[in-house]
Amino acid sequence: MFPKLEPLDEKPENCQTPNIVPTICLSDDDDDEVANPDALALVLVNPDETQVANLEYPLKRKYQARSGELVRVSNLDVEDEIAFRETVRKTRMIYDSLRICLMLEDEKRRVNVASANVGSPSMRLPKVRNDLRVATIMRDNDLWLNRDKRIVGPIPGVNIGDVFFFRMELCVLGIHGVPQAGIDFLPASMSPNKEPIATSVIVSGGYEDDEDSGDVIVYTGHGGQDKNSKLHVVDQKLEGGNLGMERSMHYGIEVRVIRGFKYRGGVSEKLYVYDGIYKVTDAWLEDGKSGFGVYKFKLVRMEGQPEMGSAMLKFAENIRENPMAARPVGYVSLDISMNKEHVPVFLFNDIDDNNEPVHYEYLARTAFPPFVYQPSGNGDSVGCFCVDVCGLDCACAKKNGGEFGYDKKGILVRGKPLIYECGPHCSCSSECCNRVTQKGVKNRFEVFRSLETGWGVRSLDLIQAGSFLCEYTGVVLTKDQAQVFTMNGEDTLVYPYRFGERWAEWGDLSQVDLSRVYPDYVPPSYFSIPPVEFAMDVSRMRNVACYMSHSPCPNVFVQLVLFDHGNVAFPRLMLFAMEDIPPLRELSLDYGAAGEWTEPLSICN
DNA sequence: GTTGTTTCATTGTC
DNA sequence: CGACAATGAAACAA
Numbered sequence: 324m325f326p327k328l329e330p331l332d333e334k335p336e337n338c339q340t341p342n343i344v345p346t347i348c349l350s351d352d353d354d355d356e357v358a359n360p361d362a363l364a365l366v367l368v369n370p371d372e373t374q375v376a377n378l379e380y381p382l383k384r385k386y387q388a389r390s391g392e393l394v395r396v397s398n399l400d401v402e403d404e405i406a407f408r409e410t411v412r413k414t415r416m417i418y419d420s421l422r423i424c425l426m427l428e429d430e431k432r433r434v435n436v437a438s439a440n441v442g443s444p445s446m447r448l449p450k451v452r453n454d455l456r457v458a459t460i461m462r463d464n465d466l467w468l469n470r471d472k473r474i475v476g477p478i479p480g481v482n483i484g485d486v487f488f489f490r491m492e493l494c495v496l497g498i499h500g501v502p503q504a505g506i507d508f509l510p511a512s513m514s515p516n517k518e519p520i521a522t523s524v525i526v527s528g529g530y531e532d533d534e535d536s537g538d539v540i541v542y543t544g545h546g547g548q549d550k551n552s553k554l555h556v557v558d559q560k561l562e563g564g565n566l567g568m569e570r571s572m573h574y575g576i577e578v579r580v581i582r583g584f585k586y587r588g589g590v591s592e593k594l595y596v597y598d599g600i601y602k603v604t605d606a607w608l609e610d611g612k613s614g615f616g617v618y619k620f621k622l623v624r625m626e627g628q629p630e631m632g633s634a635m636l637k638f639a640e641n642i643r644e645n646p647m648a649a650r651p652v653g654y655v656s657l658d659i660s661m662n663k664e665h666v667p668v669f670l671f672n673d674i675d676d677n678n679e680p681v682h683y684e685y686l687a688r689t690a691f692p693p694f695v696y697q698p699s700g701n702g703d704s705v706g707c708f709c710v711d712v713c714g715l716d717c718a719c720a721k722k723n724g725g726e727f728g729y730d731k732k733g734i735l736v737r738g739k740p741l742i743y744e745c746g747p748h749c750s751c752s753s754e755c756c757n758r759v760t761q762k763g764v765k766n767r768f769e770v771f772r773s774l775e776t777g778w779g780v781r782s783l784d785l786i787q788a789g790s791f792l793c794e795y796t797g798v799v800l801t802k803d804q805a806q807v808f809t810m811n812g813e814d815t816l817v818y819p820y821r822f823g824e825r826w827a828e829w830g831d832l833s834q835v836d837l838s839r840v841y842p843d844y845v846p847p848s849y850f851s852i853p854p855v856e857f858a859m860d861v862s863r864m865r866n867v868a869c870y871m872s873h874s875p876c877p878n879v880f881v882q883l884v885l886f887d888h889g890n891v892a893f894p895r896l897m898l899f900a901m902e903d904i905p906p907l908r909e910l911s912l913d914y915g916a917a918g919e920w921t922e923p924l925s926i927c928n
Numbered sequence: 929g930t931t932g933t934t935t936c937a938t939t940g941t942c
Numbered sequence: 943c944g945a946c947a948a949t950g951a952a953a954c955a956a
Contacts, residue, residue, distance in 0.1 A: 389939080452936050452952070459937070490950070494938080502937055503949030510940050519940095527950080545949075563940080563948090583950090593951075 386462050387470060389500060391513030393520065394472045396479050405876045407480030411496060412876075412902050413828070414461075414468055418492055419788050420737065420830045421457045423730050428841055429453075454591070455502075458491040464835050469497025473509055475522055476577050476600050483599045484632030486785060486905045488591040490525075490583075498597065499523045499581055505545055506564030508571075520576055521567035521603075524622070525595070527583035537624075537631060540580070540601065543611070544568065544618030558616035559608075568620045572603035577625060582633045590732070590787055596632040596905070600625050632905060639783050639906030643767065656681050660866070663687040664764045664793075668867050669783075672772035680770050680778065686864035687763065689796045695893045705889075706749030713755050719745045720757070724847055728884075733759045734789040735899050737830020738882055740852045742897075746886035760884050760897045764793045768867050776872040779909045786904040789829065792879060795819075795868040795896040797859030805858035816858040817869075819896055821915035825880035829901060852891050855883070859896075868898055874911030878902050881912070 399407070429451060461467060469478065478498050493499040500507045500523075508521040524542055526535055534541040544565035549556045559565060571578055577600040586594035605621035624631070641649040646657070646669070653673030660668045663685050670680050707718035713727070714720075720727050728742040729735055733756065735742075745757045767783040786792065797817060800808055805816055837844045861869050871879065880901050883894035904910065 454951090455936055462937095491937085501939060501949075503951080504939085505949080507939095512940070525950090548949095591951090 386465070390471045390473060391509060392472050393475055393509060393522075395475050397476070399479060403479070408482075408876050409480075410468065411478075411480030414466060414496060415492065415788070415902060416829060417461065417466060417832065417835065418457055418489075418495060420832055421460060421835060422453050423734060423736055423789075423830075424832060424837075425451075425453045425456060425840075426730065427726075427736070428844070454489040454491050458495055458502075460835065460837075460840060461495055463839075466834065467495050467497070473500075473522060476579070478579070481597055483597060483629045484635055484905050484908060485597045486632065486636075486903050487581075487595040487597075488586075488589055488593070488787070488903065490593070490595060493525075493581060493595060498579060499525055504564060505542075506568060508564045508567030510563075511566075518570045519563060519567035520574070521564060521571040521578055522576070523579035523581065524568075525581045525583055535582075537634060539624070540622040542568070542620045542622055544620065547615055547617065555611055555613035555615040555617060559618050561608075561618065565618045568603055568618075569606045572606055572620070575602065577602055578622065580622065580624075584633070584636075589785070590734075594636075594785070596636060598624075598631045598633055599628040635905060635907050636785070639785075643783050659770065660685045660687060664867075666764055666767050668764075669767070669769040670771075671769050674772045674774060677772060680870065684864045686796045686798075686866050687794075689794060689799060689859070689895055690864075691799050691888070691893050692801070695799075695890045696888045698889070706746055707751060709745075709749070709751040709755070711752050711754070713745060713749075713751045713757055717745070717751070717757070719743050719749065724850065726847070727757050729756060729759045731756055733791065734787065735759075735791070735829060735882065736789075737832075737847065738826030738828065738880070738899075740826075740849060740883065741891060741894055742882060742884045744884060744886035758886070760791050760794065760895070761886050764867075766790075766792065768793070770867060770870045773909070776909070778870040778872075780867055780871045781907050781909050782904065783906050785906050786900045788900050788903045790900045792898040792900060792910070793866065793868050795859075795881065795898055796864070796866040797861040797869070798864055799893065800858045800860055802856050802858075808858075808860065815860070815862045817861055818858050819855045819881070819883075822881040822896070823913060823915060825877070825901065825913055826882045826899075829880065829882075829899070852883075852894075855892070855894065857893060868912075871898075871910050871912045873914045875913065877911040877913040878904050878908070879910050879912050 458467075474497065478496065481496060481498060487493060490499075491502060494502055505525050505527070506521050507523045508519045511517050511519045514520060526533065526540060526542065533543050544559050546563070546565065547555045547557050547559040561569065568578075570576075580598045580601050582596050582598055584594045584596070585592065601622040601624050603620050604623050606618065608616050608618050611617035638649065646654065650671075650673075653671050654669065655672050655678045656670035658664075658667035659670045659680055664687055668685075670678070672678065705718075707713060707720075709717050715725070717727075722743040723739065726736070728739065728744070744759065744761060745751050745755050746761065749755070751757075766786060769781055769783060771779055771781060773779050782792075795817070800816065808816060833846070837846075878901050879898050882897050882899050884897045885891065885894050898912070
């Protein structure tokens with residue numbers, strides 16, 4: 324009764340994919356398409372260019388409209404990959420930092436309103452959706468990516484398995500440009516041949532007629548639903564995104580697939596995972612479960628892509644529930660920390676018979692020499708006198724420049740040269756939120772053997788950006804001790820100063836103009852500390868951090884923290900997540916220039 | 929805790 | 943160019 328959709332009679336030809344950024348031809352009368360060599364650069368955010376673009380239309384619209392130009396980005400070299408990845412991550416860091424910033428500012432205002440309205444408790448602030456507000460502010464500051472091109476296929480800098488807590492992030496990055504609809508498509512009005520083209524879909528299981536078996540999805544078109552009941556009340560029509568899907572099938576245009584899940588314990592109730600590109604292989608109209616006509620699209624995952632992120636999430640969940648059943652072989656140890664961490668640290672090797680990490684004594688906390696703990700006499704080791712939970716007048720907050728290092732959920736607000744936590748000298752309770760890193764490891768880590776990097780570390784839990792991971796521990800050596808240690812040639816010491824200043828990237832909102840949102844907003848000012856001059860010996864005692872691999876584009880960074888003594892020359896090296904890290908993805912640190920950290924180097928110069 | 933209602937931001941169409 | 947419908951998620955009220 325329902326006709327199968329027939330493809331248009333004219334078949335496009337010469338639609339091969341050139342290397343860099345081809346324009347996609349949608350009709351056969353247009354055979355002189357030329358790749359624009361400058362188009363690649365346009366994908367990256369370039370403040371100068373976007374400002375120029377805005378000046379052209381300063382009165383017509385507040386922000387640059389989304390482009391109608393379809394492009395593919397392929398065959399990037401390694402340097403381009405890293406550059407795109409950095410851009411994506413920077414954008415995501417701004418999103419997260421701004422969201423936390425708005426949250427903290429709102430809290431301040433709430434306190435102010437409450438104190439100004441003593442006796443009239445009915446006074447309330449309007450409700451806010453910070454996930455949406457952040458996107459608006461970033462859009463007004465030209466910080467959205469990929470608005471000047473519509474990318475077909477993978478988004479440079481976005482990897483399969485990347486996870487997102489907010490749907491709006493997908494808009495900001497250009498992965499899926501519409502904030503609500505499941506199908507994102509180039510509209511007919513902007514299309515060269517006046518046909519809509521679908522570029523991405525979100526599979527959230529919100530449609531009763533969806534079927535999802537991983538590599539093959541039967542996706543239900545949109546429309547026909549009642550506004551309130553969400554039930555199908557009329558037949559769907561072949562228009563908009565539905566027609567776009569059919570046209571993408573016709574032209575063989577790949578479609579990005581993002582899966583959405585309900586997720587507990589995260590910063591949001593939902594989790595989105597980028598699962599790679601699919602091809603639409605079939606489209607038809609049928610009676611849905613409601614009895615009304617629904618369009619169906621068969622999506623088949625393209626070959627040669629890394630394993631699906633959603634499959635990895637599921638696999639990690641299975642390992643957490645029953646490690647042995649999920650992976651029968653490969654466990655060398657079920658806890659190399661020997662109960663020294665609150666959660667066990669697995670040692671996993673299914674490649675060779677190397678079991679080296681079990682031979683080192685596990686050191687959950689760095690051991691400093693006794694003199695570090697002696698009071699200096701200038702009062703810097705005196706704690707705060709807060710009762711129960713610290714407020715903004717806390718002495719430790721003042722040391723941090725008038726704010727706490729973490730939000731209420733323990734997420735690092737912004738990187739600093741040094742963060743002071745409340746410690747044993749403070750009178751506040753152990754529930755004080757300024758005691759994040761001293762509480763130790765919370766994630767289930769696994770040291771694993773890989774062919775590429777030797778030993779590596781990954782987590783079985785999803786790690787939210789800005790979360791504390793673990794300390795980088797070892798036996799501390801002073802400058803003099805380190806020199807003696809390295810005299811006999813081999814230098815296996817770790818030099819903290821070489822980790823660099825990745826912390827400065829976390830929470831950096833200098834690109835955002837907040838004066839319009841908060842006229843009285845004062846950007847934080849940093850204080851500086853002298854360079855860290857001690858070295859760390861990890862040749863006998865170490866912890867999980869020691870096995871993290873080096874990367875020029877790391878997902879973990881070092882933040883210096885003090886809590887059990889006041890000696891700024893001997894801070895603890897605390898590791899935080901630079902981005903949302905999906906389970907089973909390798910953790911990496913920037914140890915400084917590649918390879919350099921293992922070479923002997925005098926630190927007294 | 930559950931359910932229904934409203935609201936948020938953006939795009940595309942009329 | 944302006945109005946408006948469509949859309950998912952979360953805050954909120956019941």
